[in-house]
Amino acid sequence: MIAEILATGDEIRSGALVDSNSAYIAEALEREGLEVTRHLCVGDDLKTIAAVFGEIARRADVALVTGGLGPTEDDLTTEAAARAADVELVLDKDALVAIEAFFMRLNRPMTRSNRKQALFPSGSDVLPNPIGTAPGFKIKIDSCTFFCLPGVPREMRKMLADEVIPRLISLSGNIRQFSMVRILSTFGYTESMIGERLSGIAADFPEISLGLRAKFPEIQVRLYIRGNDEDQLNHRLAIVAERVGEKLGNKIFSDDGRSIQAVVGDLLIKKDATVAVAESCTGGLIAHLLTNVPGSSRYFLFSGVTYANDAKIDVLGVPPETIETYGAVSLQTVRRMAAGARETANATYSIATSGIAGPDGGTDEKPVGTVCIGLAGPEGVAARQFYFPFGNRTGKKKLFAMAALDALRRHLLGMGGLILFNCTIRSPEFPFKICSCAKPAMRYTS
Amino acid sequence: MIAEILATGDEIRSGALVDSNSAYIAEALEREGLEVTRHLCVGDDLKTIAAVFGEIARRADVALVTGGLGPTEDDLTTEAAARAADVELVLDKDALVAIEAFFMRLNRPMTRSNRKQALFPSGSDVLPNPIGTAPGFKIKIDSCTFFCLPGVPREMRKMLADEVIPRLISLSGNIRQFSMVRILSTFGYTESMIGERLSGIAADFPEISLGLRAKFPEIQVRLYIRGNDEDQLNHRLAIVAERVGEKLGNKIFSDDGRSIQAVVGDLLIKKDATVAVAESCTGGLIAHLLTNVPGSSRYFLFSGVTYANDAKIDVLGVPPETIETYGAVSLQTVRRMAAGARETANATYSIATSGIAGPDGGTDEKPVGTVCIGLAGPEGVAARQFYFPFGNRTGKKKLFAMAALDALRRHLLGMGGLILFNCTIRSPEFPFKICSCAKPAMRYTS
Numbered sequence: 001m002i003a004e005i006l007a008t009g010d011e012i013r014s015g016a017l018v019d020s021n022s023a024y025i026a027e028a029l030e031r032e033g034l035e036v037t038r039h040l041c042v043g044d045d046l047k048t049i050a051a052v053f054g055e056i057a058r059r060a061d062v063a064l065v066t067g068g069l070g071p072t073e074d075d076l077t078t079e080a081a082a083r084a085a086d087v088e089l090v091l092d093k094d095a096l097v098a099i100e101a102f103f104m105r106l107n108r109p110m111t112r113s114n115r116k117q118a119l120f121p122s123g124s125d126v127l128p129n130p131i132g133t134a135p136g137f138k139i140k141i142d143s144c145t146f147f148c149l150p151g152v153p154r155e156m157r158k159m160l161a162d163e164v165i166p167r168l169i170s171l172s173g174n175i176r177q178f179s180m181v182r183i184l185s186t187f188g189y190t191e192s193m194i195g196e197r198l199s200g201i202a203a204d205f206p207e208i209s210l211g212l213r214a215k216f217p218e219i220q221v222r223l224y225i226r227g228n229d230e231d232q233l234n235h236r237l238a239i240v241a242e243r244v245g246e247k248l249g250n251k252i253f254s255d256d257g258r259s260i261q262a263v264v265g266d267l268l269i270k271k272d273a274t275v276a277v278a279e280s281c282t283g284g285l286i287a288h289l290l291t292n293v294p295g296s297s298r299y300f301l302f303s304g305v306t307y308a309n310d311a312k313i314d315v316l317g318v319p320p321e322t323i324e325t326y327g328a329v330s331l332q333t334v335r336r337m338a339a340g341a342r343e344t345a346n347a348t349y350s351i352a353t354s355g356i357a358g359p360d361g362g363t364d365e366k367p368v369g370t371v372c373i374g375l376a377g378p379e380g381v382a383a384r385q386f387y388f389p390f391g392n393r394t395g396k397k398k399l400f401a402m403a404a405l406d407a408l409r410r411h412l413l414g415m416g417g418l419i420l421f422n423c424t425i426r427s428p429e430f431p432f433k434i435c436s437c438a439k440p441a442m443r444y445t446s
Numbered sequence: 447m448i449a450e451i452l453a454t455g456d457e458i459r460s461g462a463l464v465d466s467n468s469a470y471i472a473e474a475l476e477r478e479g480l481e482v483t484r485h486l487c488v489g490d491d492l493k494t495i496a497a498v499f500g501e502i503a504r505r506a507d508v509a510l511v512t513g514g515l516g517p518t519e520d521d522l523t524t525e526a527a528a529r530a531a532d533v534e535l536v537l538d539k540d541a542l543v544a545i546e547a548f549f550m551r552l553n554r555p556m557t558r559s560n561r562k563q564a565l566f567p568s569g570s571d572v573l574p575n576p577i578g579t580a581p582g583f584k585i586k587i588d589s590c591t592f593f594c595l596p597g598v599p600r601e602m603r604k605m606l607a608d609e610v611i612p613r614l615i616s617l618s619g620n621i622r623q624f625s626m627v628r629i630l631s632t633f634g635y636t637e638s639m640i641g642e643r644l645s646g647i648a649a650d651f652p653e654i655s656l657g658l659r660a661k662f663p664e665i666q667v668r669l670y671i672r673g674n675d676e677d678q679l680n681h682r683l684a685i686v687a688e689r690v691g692e693k694l695g696n697k698i699f700s701d702d703g704r705s706i707q708a709v710v711g712d713l714l715i716k717k718d719a720t721v722a723v724a725e726s727c728t729g730g731l732i733a734h735l736l737t738n739v740p741g742s743s744r745y746f747l748f749s750g751v752t753y754a755n756d757a758k759i760d761v762l763g764v765p766p767e768t769i770e771t772y773g774a775v776s777l778q779t780v781r782r783m784a785a786g787a788r789e790t791a792n793a794t795y796s797i798a799t800s801g802i803a804g805p806d807g808g809t810d811e812k813p814v815g816t817v818c819i820g821l822a823g824p825e826g827v828a829a830r831q832f833y834f835p836f837g838n839r840t841g842k843k844k845l846f847a848m849a850a851l852d853a854l855r856r857h858l859l860g861m862g863g864l865i866l867f868n869c870t871i872r873s874p875e876f877p878f879k880i881c882s883c884a885k886p887a888m889r890y891t892s
Contacts, residue, residue, distance in 0.1 A: 013484075015473030015476065019464075019469065019485075022465075023462075023463065023464040023465065027462065028461075029461075038459075038486065041468075041484065211462060213463070279730075282734075283746075284730035284732070284734040284749055285730065287725075288733075292843070294805050301757055302751060302753060303750075305730065305733040305749035307746050308743075311747055314790060344757070345754065345757055345760075359740050397738070
């Protein structure tokens with residue numbers, strides 16, 4: 001079965017909004033074994049939308065359409081579908097009741113224009129929208145089945161999962177193919193290094209399609225497989241994932257799409273441990289990432305975002321002499337910061353960052369991109385300096401935060417934390433700059 | 447002139463990658479007065495790409511194509527263009543020299559496949575790529591001019607600005623129109639409230655197109671105008687922006703696209719003031735936003751991300767009795783947190799947050815979405831409680847952080863900070879839930 005995707009709306013057509021819906025839908029359809037051959041986008045113009053419906057109907061078996069189901073005059077998808085199918089619009093009483101109930105729940109008056117959202121092309125099936133006012137619908141034009149969904153991503157995603165995918169499965173009947181994906185998230189190797197290391201695997205497992213996707217600052221190894229025996233596909237994926245694991249080792253931080261902060265959180269829970277953070281150059285990003293994880297209050301206690309040196313001294317107890325002698329961006333200072341955060345919060349572990357995110361503040365000795373990362377735990381304190389010569393200010397903050405979280409992850413896994421830390425990494429925006437590890441010296445002191 | 451945009455590549459077609467290039471190009475073309483009528487995306491398939499070139503040539507005057515110019519076998523745009531134009535591929539010696547020079551600069555060997563990138567359809571003009579190996583080209587098929595650019599966003603953007611836009615301007619000749627946009631960023635009104643307030647303006651200024659764009663948690667009012675007299679357009683935009691300003695008042699926090707953290711930073715610099723933060727529920731996000739602004743070390747001193755109550759007590763000096771008596775999420779506690787952060791960091795101002803971002807931790811009295819915001823300055827300490835009943839955990843963190851930064855912005859502008867704080871706001875994902883201001887009581891105490 002061939003599928004096409006159509007996004008409607010002037011905001012997307014004019015570039016005011018990036019269309020993320022189409023990629024989401026394409027991935028979901030491919031997962032179900034449908035081949036997506038084309039995406040289209042047109043604006044809020046009745047004639048154009050109706051014409052595109054006609055074009056798609058001549059090419060595809062299935063079409064997913066987003067946008068244009070709202071209450072305003074700009075919302076033209078329903079009318080365009082009726083025109084392309086050459087049918088009238090009719091009022092769906094159940095849909096009207098559902099829309100009225102939605103406004104009742106919100107305790108707000110329903111406007112007359114919302115009534116328009118209960119009109120559908122004659123012969124279409126209404127697709128309920130439990131979390132918004134715009135129901136969708138399914139209509140067949142020529143031999144193509146169109147699923148029209150709202151453009152609001154949250155509503156679209158729910159309806160795609162609940163209403164569209166089950167219908168697609170029954171449409172494809174016996175010829176159904178499964179398409180499965182396994183995502184291995186890595187940090188520490190460049191794309192080309194991963195490519196080289198995995199080069200033999202593609203030849204050994206021709207049924208697997210292997211893709212690399214830079215999701216800065218991590219790089220995902222994505223394994224795709226298709227077939228009709230679900231168990232067998234899972235088995236093959238597991239074998240290949242293991243092979244990839246052998247090649248990439250501890251650079252892989254999750255094999256199920258979890259973020260590094262979620263992985264670190266789970267490791268802390270397993271150890272019944274807590275964590276504190278001391279942040280200079282990362283400016284609160286590490287704490288923000290850690291607290292994005294639901295339930296993180298179980299292990300995350302405190303971050304001292306000590307941008308000013310006085311704050312490093314007053315809050316974290318860094319001796320002024322340390323900063324004076326070695327500078328704020330130094331192994332000595334981050335060791336003290338890590339130890340101070342751990343002590344202040346009475347935490348099991350702590351990580352600390354001090355560096356230069358730029359654009360200003362760099363020197364010859366410590367250029368923009370330099371970061372010192374400290375780690376403290378019951379075993380002692382360690383620190384290491386890195387240099388990431390790419391990315392802008394926010395990109396560098398992300399790299400620094402990732403490096404610190406990865407140091408803690410490795411330490412919690414007994415991989416030596418900072419010692420085994422690999423410091424070659426690549427920004428997707430820059431080809432192949434290897435960052436050197438300045439001052440490899442470090443020690444654990446109890 | 448009518449323009450279409452084509453993105454090629456299996457990663458975009460299959461949804462592995464979101465296509466942000468097309469929106470970027472659409473916005474750039476619209477700015478130059480071209481009407482973008484359609485975006486398309488197809489995969490790495492020679493026959494399909496060539497067919498789509500033919501379709502576009504029949505409809506459009508100009509087409510922008512991205513992707514498929516690389517050295518590998520998957521890169522088929524050049525061959526497809528030649529096929530659609532019914533011409534041969536020929537080697538461009540200048541392009542070959544440029545590619546060789548590029549590899550020389552990187553000190554890396556050039557592979558044989560890179561030679562392919564110097565082949566172009568006969569009769570096309572090469573568009574140099576100064577920052578990558580893939581040059582683009584311009585070719586006319588029927589009456590449509592195609593500009594083919596690499597898919598790497600950084601390279602595409604540079605070539606669009608340097609090579610494509612100037613040629614488009616000369617293509618459009620005397621009929622050139624300017625398209626201008628002014629962005630007013632707001633926080634505090636719902637989309638529908640803004641729509642109602644601005645309803646008269648569209649009628650008074652028919653030459654202005656007025657759009658609302660939810661960029662959660664802010665809502666942007668975007669004013670578009672087109673014409674051929676640049677000065678007159680600027681003048682009209684200024685008049686309309688002033689009218690919008692009268693209607694939305696202090697809900698507008700910037701009229702030049704600046705983020706709220708940049709606005710707050712500029713206000714602090716103007717006052718020669720510094721800021722500290724005390725964050726519970728926002729978990730470091732406020733500090734992260736503030737430190738995303740280059741040069742923020744001039745005014746940002748410290749944030750205490752005090753998730754644990756002990757950290758609130760030990761680092762910020764919140765009396766244990768206050769937390770015991772009123773709870774961590776209370777006006778009393780955030781007042782103490784704000785005062786403590788200000789004192790600890792010796793800052794001019796401070797803001798504090800304590801709330802429930804969810805998904806767990808809510809009670810009947812203080813449901814998920816409740817947040818108390820504190821503000822301290824030389825004038826005293828104030829606090830207020832808000833309730834934002836929408837968005838997920840990360841969405842709530844963003845709302846809480848925005849509300850706190852906006853309170854400081856208003857205070858710095860002498861608008862009364864928390865007192866005048868409007869607390870109706872809407873998530874773009876949820877229609878129209880008005881959050882109530884519980885406990886309006888607050889006071890400034892010196």
